Amino acid sequence: MDDLVALALPGRAAVAAAVAPAADLMAARAQMALSLGWHIILACFGVGMPAITLLAEWRGLRTGDPAYRLLARRWGRAMGVLFAVGAVSGTILSFEMGLLWPGLMGVYGEVxxxxxxxxxxxxxxxxIFLGVYLYAWDRxxxxxxxxxxxxxxxxxxxxxFFVVAANAWMQQPTGFRAEHGEIVAVDPWAAMFNPATPPQTVHMILAAFMVAGYGIASVYAVSMLRGRRDRYHRLGLLLPLTVAAIVTPVxxxxxxxxAHFVADNQPVKLAAMEGVFExxxxVPLHLGGVAVDGExxxxxxxxxxxxxxxxxDPNAExxxxxGVPPADRPPVNVVHWAFQxxxxxxxxxxxxxAWYAVTWWRRRDLPRSPWFLRAAAASGVAAALALExxxxxxxxxxxxWIVYRVLRTADSVxxxxxxxYGFVLVSAVYVVLTVATVYVLRRMTRDRPVPLAPQEQDVTGFKVV
Structure with a gap:
């Protein structure tokens, strides 16, 4: 790997490192962090929400319960909004990868x-299929x-899977060889299926189901706290909460x-996560704490x-x-507290x-304590914060490193x-996107379903007022 580090930095990245001001480097990193942090929440709903919506629709077909069908129909509408906004933020990200980090994409794009x-x-x-799904409800x-x-x-x-596999490559770069500053012997499949891909992709996909499940459930928990205890809101809480509760222990x-993969392959990251200096x-496990003066x-x-x-092994080293040069260390307090x-x-x-599972196993019902609903209401935010x-x-x-032990972030900007100025502009765009998305979703949640008379019922059995 040391030979790879010595040879993998072509001239274009070295030029970038020589002239990029520190303020611009920090602005590029902040812009990427904002874009990724904003987009990843929508991406989680794009991964987890369709499965939860289809589960509701399937239950409606199986049981004939119109509340399930209405939930699926309304969640489908929300999926359409989130997908549209996510497409915008995803497009921004695709441009940022090339505009902000030419030292990465210009050199390693083929990998x-x-x-x-x-x-x-x-x-x-x-x-394509989301359009069909939304358009074809009654067709x-x-x-x-x-x-x-x-x-x-x-x-x-x-x-x-594909996006996280690309990120996993940045953690464990494989699928190429560097010779005299040139990238040769490129194997894109080996790069995509690098050693970090299995744990990182599975971890992310499960996290997406947790964010979507707890996020949807939290909306209905808030409604139930406000007194809406009808079957529609009860199922709106139960279904996504059950999915999230099943995924959580997994x-x-x-x-x-x-974490074991990090311990074996990225020991510096592990040391920063736990604040280990010597x-x-x-070595003990640390809960809390602040790194001050190398301690x-x-x-x-x-x-x-x-x-x-x-x-x-309790005696493992x-x-x-x-033991790491200061220039090669991550910011310890940021990493340590994010991990905590x-x-x-x-x-x-x-x-x-566990609270939900034990109560359901004992009496097939939700816990009766209002604290459970309060906790469920907070779970959506908690899951999103844990993801971030x-x-x-x-x-x-x-x-x-932007590519671990191969290319430094400062050398790729x-x-x-x-x-x-680009960071300021993109920040303003995300403020507008956030306000617009929240406004549209809140308008959708204000629609209250009420039962129709038998002679007026459609396939859902409800109308929205």
Whole structure:
């Protein structure tokens, strides 16, 4: 790998590093963080919401319950809005990859271009069938309409896989060789299926189902707290909450798998996640704490915890940050606290899922405590925050490398001046997108379904007023 580091930096990236001002580098990183952080939430609903919507429609066909059909129909409308907005933010991201990071895309585009191309195909499939699904509610037989939603689910999951596989390559670059500053022996399939792809893609796809499930459930939990306890709102809470509750313990296990991968392949990131500065054996697990002057202070320590969790050995050695040159270390407090937030919120969601599961197993009902509904109402925000914190760990923990141990972030940024102004402009665009999206979705949630008289009922049994 050291030979790869020495040879993989072609002249164009070196020029960028020589002339790009520090302010422009920070502006480019901030713009990318804003764009990714904003888009990833919509992407999660694009992955998880179609499956939850189809589950509601299938239950409506199976049971004949019109509330399920109405839920599916309304969630389908929300999917259309979120997909349209996500297409805008995704387009912005695609331009940013080339405009902000020519040192990456201009040199390594042929290596990681395959997953981006496949994601484009999946996007078009999703768009086509989403249009059919929304347009054909009253134009196709119910079972045929249900089947039109299956490609949406498959395309959404596939899109997530391809994009995260490209990011996984940045964590564990494979599929090429560098000779005399040139990229040779390119194998796009090996690049896409790099060692980081399995844990990272599974972790992200499950996170998407959690964000979508808890996010939808939280809307109906708020409505139930406001006194809307009819069957429609009860099912609107139960169905997505059940999906999210089932996924949560699986995600905890996958998260452990991903953490073991980091411990084995990115020891510097692990040291930053846990605030470990001195290399040693039997290293404790840290809860809380702040890194000050090369030391983690005020943390609660669990003896041998990190060595045990990272390597299944209480006496395993953990490499510390003091063995790494300062220029090659990520910002410890950012990574450490992002990791703490992700794990803490994940455990809280696991507790909520367990509370729900135990109560349902005992008496086939939701917990009667209003605190359960309050927790469910907060779960959507908690899941989104855990997702964002996890991506902070993934991306900031890799710094200062944009491609791990191959290409530095500072060496890949666009050397053109004025990136700060681009960041301001894009920030304004996202403010407008946020306001417009929230406004439209709130207008949709204000529509209240009421039962129709038998002689007036359509396939849903409800009208919206």
């Amino acid at each position: 990681i271009g395959l997953p981006f191309s496949l994601e484009g195909i999946a996007f078009f499939i999703e768009a 196709l037989p119910p079972r045929a309409h249900l089947l039109t939603g299956v490609p949406i689910v498959l395309a959404g999951v596939s899109s997530a 995600q905890i296990g996958v998260g452990d798998w991903a 290399t040693g054996r039997g 983690l202070r005020y943390a609660l320590e669990i003896p041998y915890g990190l060595s045990l969790l990272a390597h299944w 953990i490499a510390g940050l003091n 937030i992700m794990v803490g919120l994940g455990m809280a969601l696991l507790a909520l899922a 914190a996890g991506w902070v760990v993934t991306e900031v923990g890799r710094q200062p 666009n050397p053109a001046p004025g990136l700060v």
